[in-house]
Amino acid sequence: MERVNASLRRIPVWLIYMTGALPPPVWLWMGATGLLGVDPAKAIEHRLGELALQALILGLAVTPMRRLLGVNLIKFRRAIGVLAFYYVSCHLLIWLVLDVQIPAQIWADILKRPYITIGMAGFALLLPLALTSNNWSVRRLGPAWRQLHRLVYAAVLLGAVHFLMLVKGFQIEPLVYLGLVVILLALRLPVARRRLAL
Amino acid sequence: ETLEPNSWEEITSYNNFYEFGTGKDDPAAYAHLLKTVPWSIKIDGMVERPGDYDFQDILSEMTIEERIYRFRCVEAWSMVIPWNGFELADLLAMAGVQEGAKYVAFETLYRPEEMPGTRYPVLEWPYREGLRLDEAMHPLTLMATGIYGKPLPNQNGAPLRLVVPWKYGFKSIKSIVRITLTDREPPASWNMAIPNEYGFYSNVNPEVNHPRWSQASERRIGGGLFAKRQPTLMFNGYEKEVAGLYQGMDLAKYF
Numbered sequence: 001m002e003r004v005n006a007s008l009r010r011i012p013v014w015l016i017y018m019t020g021a022l023p024p025p026v027w028l029w030m031g032a033t034g035l036l037g038v039d040p041a042k043a044i045e046h047r048l049g050e051l052a053l054q055a056l057i058l059g060l061a062v063t064p065m066r067r068l069l070g071v072n073l074i075k076f077r078r079a080i081g082v083l084a085f086y087y088v089s090c091h092l093l094i095w096l097v098l099d100v101q102i103p104a105q106i107w108a109d110i111l112k113r114p115y116i117t118i119g120m121a122g123f124a125l126l127l128p129l130a131l132t133s134n135n136w137s138v139r140r141l142g143p144a145w146r147q148l149h150r151l152v153y154a155a156v157l158l159g160a161v162h163f164l165m166l167v168k169g170f171q172i173e174p175l176v177y178l179g180l181v182v183i184l185l186a187l188r189l190p191v192a193r194r195r196l197a198l
Numbered sequence: 199e200t201l202e203p204n205s206w207e208e209i210t211s212y213n214n215f216y217e218f219g220t221g222k223d224d225p226a227a228y229a230h231l232l233k234t235v236p237w238s239i240k241i242d243g244m245v246e247r248p249g250d251y252d253f254q255d256i257l258s259e260m261t262i263e264e265r266i267y268r269f270r271c272v273e274a275w276s277m278v279i280p281w282n283g284f285e286l287a288d289l290l291a292m293a294g295v296q297e298g299a300k301y302v303a304f305e306t307l308y309r310p311e312e313m314p315g316t317r318y319p320v321l322e323w324p325y326r327e328g329l330r331l332d333e334a335m336h337p338l339t340l341m342a343t344g345i346y347g348k349p350l351p352n353q354n355g356a357p358l359r360l361v362v363p364w365k366y367g368f369k370s371i372k373s374i375v376r377i378t379l380t381d382r383e384p385p386a387s388w389n390m391a392i393p394n395e396y397g398f399y400s401n402v403n404p405e406v407n408h409p410r411w412s413q414a415s416e417r418r419i420g421g422g423l424f425a426k427r428q429p430t431l432m433f434n435g436y437e438k439e440v441a442g443l444y445q446g447m448d449l450a451k452y453f
Contacts, residue, residue, distance in 0.1 A: 028423075031423045032422070032423045032424075034422075037211060037212060037222070037223065038204075038207070038208040038211060038212045038419050038420060039212060039222065039275060039417070039419055040422065040423045041417070041423055041425070042275075042417075044423075098423065098424065099417070100427075101426065101427050102415065102427065105412055105414070105415070108412070109411070109412065113409075113410055113411060114410075115410060165410070166410065167220070168220075168273075169216065169220070169320040169321050169388075169391060169392075170318070170319050170320050170321075170391075171220055171318075171320060172318060
């Protein structure tokens with residue numbers, strides 16, 4: 001594990017930001033040039049939603065991975081979180097601009113469609129976290145910063161439920177994501193922390 | 199108004215055929231596993247001449263014509279498809295509909311070794327659909343055997359599928375192996391799975407929303423990344439032809 005951590009330490013954080021920033025513009029370009037099939041707006045929307053969920057889950061996995069496996073990703077945790085917010089924002093933008101398009105319908109969807117309401121709530125919870133993802137805010141808020149950032153637990157859960165609610169029929173994939181989220185959240189419960197000596 | 203059909207590529211690469219997977223590109227990727235020769239269709243129930251009808255024998259009896267129809271998926275996307283096929287009414291006449299029959303039930307092939315998607319309980323297999331007899335006998339109701347003059351590709355429901363252009367796409371059941379005439383409303387897969395979202399009728403109706411999304415407008419496939427949504431038409435633009443079938447019915451209740 002020491003070797004893994006030593007290699008991880010050599011990766012500069014800016015490299016994570018740079019590579020992590022690429023998928024949205026690359027997919028937009030692919031969609032515009034016909035490389036994402038005949039329904040590019042939906043393809044980009046779905047890819048971004050899934051990537052956002054993956055990034056959020058990776059963010060939640062940082063602490064358990066350190067405590068259970070000894071893999072230290074803590075250096076990248078802020079980048080993972082900020083990128084997750086960036087993907088969620090792009091996902092939301094694509095939905096607004098390329099998918100629903102009609103302002104009256106957007107508002108109606110947010111109010112009337114539970115899976116949209118839940119997705120929007122998840123985004124709203126991430127907003128203050130993204131705004132306080134800087135050293136100044138950490139210093140300024142002190143212990144309150146940690147408490148504030150626990151909002152991410154609810155946001156990830158909402159994201160996974162949002163995915164589960166929008167598929168048609170019984171599908172495995174959203175259940176796998178929800179299962180991962182539930183496990184990662186359960187590891188935070190005092191009872192699990194005592195048992196696993198986390 | 200003339201309808202501009204979608205390209206062969208669009209029609210055959212973007213499909214919902216959950217027997218091959220739930221992704222839009224799964225059918226095109228896996229439907230080659232399906233063997234469509236030999237193929238027969240069991241026609242039974244309230245018919246004069248029940249039996250297993252060989253697909254080739256049916257074809258030799260029917261006149262194939264081209265019908266360019268709008269196709270509107272319940273997921274709020276749409277295409278225009280140049281089908282080849284014959285009227286379902288002609289096939290039903292071949293089997294002879296008994297007096298008292300009120301509905302037609304359809305069943306898709308269920309052959310797990312050739313249909314990887316059926317390994318998951320996404321829906322209760324085999325896929326089933328149904329029509330009221332007058333809907334089935336309507337001259338717009340087509341049994342499609344081809345697209346663009348070519349035999350139907352497997353991902354589009356080879357060798358024989360239903361096309362009911364004024365209903366959401368899932369009513370247009372694919373790769374049919376059984377047709378049953380009956381006097382009661384037959385079970386339909388999506389209706390069985392989620393009855394509050396998918397009604398037995400499932401007529402295209404911009405005023406009756408799906409509980410999870412609006413049906414007022416649709417994304418026409420083929421317009422590219424920045425395609426504008428267009429308004430959905432009542433009965434998918436076939437109101438003049440089919441509205442009479444539903445006279446006096448509350449379409450919000452019988453959705």
